[in-house]
Amino acid sequence: MSKKQLIMESALELFAKQGFEATSVQQITDHAGISKGAFYLSFKSKDELIIALIDHFMMQFTSDIDWVVKNSNNDTELLYDFYNAAFASFQKHSDFAKIFIKEQSQTPNEELISKMRHYDKLTDKIILSMIDRLYGEEARKVKYDLIYCIKGFIHVYSHLFLFFNLPFDLDSLCRSLAQKTNVLAKHSTIPFITEELFQTFTTEQSYEEVTAEQLIELLGQTIEEIEEPIEKESLTLLKQQLIEPSLSPAIVKGLLENIRNHPHCKWVSYLLRGYFGF
Amino acid sequence: MSKKQLIMESALELFAKQGFEATSVQQITDHAGISKGAFYLSFKSKDELIIALIDHFMMQFTSDIDWVVKNSNNDTELLYDFYNAAFASFQKHSDFAKIFIKEQSQTPNEELISKMRHYDKLTDKIILSMIDRLYGEEARKVKYDLIYCIKGFIHVYSHLFLFFNLPFDLDSLCRSLAQKTNVLAKHSTIPFITEELFQTFTTEQSYEEVTAEQLIELLGQTIEEIEEPIEKESLTLLKQQLIEPSLSPAIVKGLLENIRNHPHCKWVSYLLRGYFGF
DNA sequence: TATACTAATGACTGGTTGGTCATTTGTCAA
């Protein structure tokens, strides 16, 4: 494990327990068994660390739920699958999820806030595409409210998960929430969040389209990071495809599938899916 | 205004802007125009201050929504009135609400966490009584889920309120949420939170019944605090009634009504309503 | 073995924190 990862894992644990502000760099390095100076070889500052953590997790979360929404071919199970992916992600990275819930928009760190907003907007976009697909015109008036209801459900129920150590029936939870969401979509008629209001929340451009050059750069970095041969070759071929397209869509899709579940590839896989139009 | 209140108001503003940990006692006293030493004449520590703030606001919030639920005689408007009271309270004390959302269960301060849990349980109780009244047997299976849905709605929508400075149509919001709640109550059938599960969340005894002695003590304090003659006399008569009952229920109810809206009486009024059974 | 290099250390700095307390200021009654 790289020193950077070691630090991130130690910090994750302590932040989840004590919060970001209340955890000192000294505590993190003690816990990781390294010196304080070594910390600053990996991160320029404590702020850079929390941002790296946010990025690391949110990239996975975003790409996970995006994949579920884009690749489910069974509309009746889509909501269930969506909630399942979201809660599975929270459960798997429960330390991060705790930080995420605690540290929401509360820090004076400008960059962190804008990071959070950014991922929040991506989540909105994914949820919206799911609603559009499931209900289309039927939910035109209330679709923005539905986004917020879904986020509210996830918030309160993930609280139970995270802060009570009880064995939960994830299947039951997801079935329950899928029905609730469906009921709201079918029967609620009074919107609060209008298209116009929703736009004002998301004024700044979100989800900037990435260029091929940026993707090639990112792919180059990722190729260096990982060792598994299949993933490494898939990434290399995809990089080649960006420089000079020669592969058929089926092959590209297959290559994307190869890397989809590798923790270090989730984000680049998400971006590539957007780029290639899958 | 007492020194204690002055400090609390200054702190409220700064905590909302910067968070609790990031605000120093020096900043608070500078902002309040007093010396640092004077702070410690009013509060034993910085922690005691945040707890006083939580108490001050949550007592008002709890008693406000309790009053609405207990005193609405129009079932069709009850949900609307409930949301209205809740959001009005958040809007009126937006600085506090920001702190509340930010500081939720994230501090290492044990007492604060248990305070939060305590008020959370009271809120659950009030919401549950509302659901029971509106839907009774009809929502027996899903009533605990409804509590969490309602809390989820309040959470996400209050976020919009608090962190975007936009003019909101409170009426529209409450109508929208009342309908959503009603739709869920009428059509959702798959519960996640069973009675048993709900009980385990709320194991410790909540809402300890207060004794007449405690109420008399509290009334004595409150009488000292306020100056308005009507409220003062009402409190004095109610205190007398506790020591030696002599007034008719109608008169007692009227006296309670007199003090209901005074900020310093809300909590004692809530407790008295419970005690006298209104 | 000698050299050149990077990785890692932890004492240190300048600054801030929550909290204390000897001292001063203000306010009464005598």
Add this chain to the structure above:
DNA sequence: TTGACAAATGACCAACCAGTCATTAGTATA
């Protein structure tokens, strides 16, 4: 005017903080 008491002050303290940097340890090449 005096004296007694409470209210208020702010310099001060030990503890801790994020971040630095001269020094050392480890490693690979020649």
